[in-house]
Amino acid sequence: MAHSTTGPLHAFLAGTGRDGRGRLASDVLALSDERLEEVHDYIQWLFPLPTRSAAQPGAPVLTQPEIDAIRTDEAAQRTLARATDRMLQFYRDTPWWLTGYDHNHLRITRIIHSLRILTEPDEARCFHEAILALNKAAGSPVNARSRAFWSDAAGA
Template identity: 30%
Template sequence: MKTEQSVLIAFQLGKGTDHQGRFISEIWDFNSFWLEHDHKYIQWLFPIDAQTKFNRHAPVLTTDDRAAFFESEVLQQAQRKSLDLLLHFFGLQWQEGEIFPSAQLNIREHIWLKRGGHNHLRISRIIRSLALCGQHKLSYQFQQAVIKVAKEYGEVSEESMGYWFKAATDLDSNTE
């Protein structure tokens, strides 16, 4: 018997909307202003297994959702496209399969390089979501890149980097 597709999976596949009526393709078209100032999209692009106190309408990644991500190349590609969007926002880019700072990276425009802020929470969420959704290598690449870039170019606290380091290490046994 086939189970009904969750609203999260429908959203990720471009067949459904978030709680504000937006398709994933609309969020992928956000510019840097909206990526910084809209606080309700990140939970839809990078779902995790816990409810957020910042968006009561955000989906929680279920065991069935995780299984769907593990089994679907299309879902994994959608999450990779979402990561590409956020990499650009963070002043990062892909080069030969690795994540590096872009030529435009600077602490003034890329405020995640400063101490504190909601972007540090977003980074933790992205790392955890990628790992929970079976994209362990991608999660690790992103984690290592943001830690390295933060140390070299930023003023990010050791506490924030510690959260980034732990974001994918306390997953339950279903992720292996």
């Protein structure tokens, strides 16, 4: 059953709305790893939060009605699952973030936190565990503060 969307983030995740640059979620998910690294205004749309983004203050903020709608909308849940898979593939395939400090560490915190809010609890935990395994396999280069933020976001 199709739901009417409750706001711009819900519409984007449901596949019917466009982000601030006119992209559909499917357009963003089709970006190359290089573009995902270079472009900085998609993560707030794919993995929204109920707090304003310091990096992209113009991005919409998740509201409670949108949270409730996204949690029960099958199309939005499918987009979140595809986005999670795509970002995990990005982190598996790119070594850029496996360093002491990197902007991707903030993205990872956002992804985990957003998944915890919008999907089943296991989704955030699984993504968190996969990221920790990638970090460990690389010799644990990520700083302890970022790892603590990830754990907090996962509710661990």
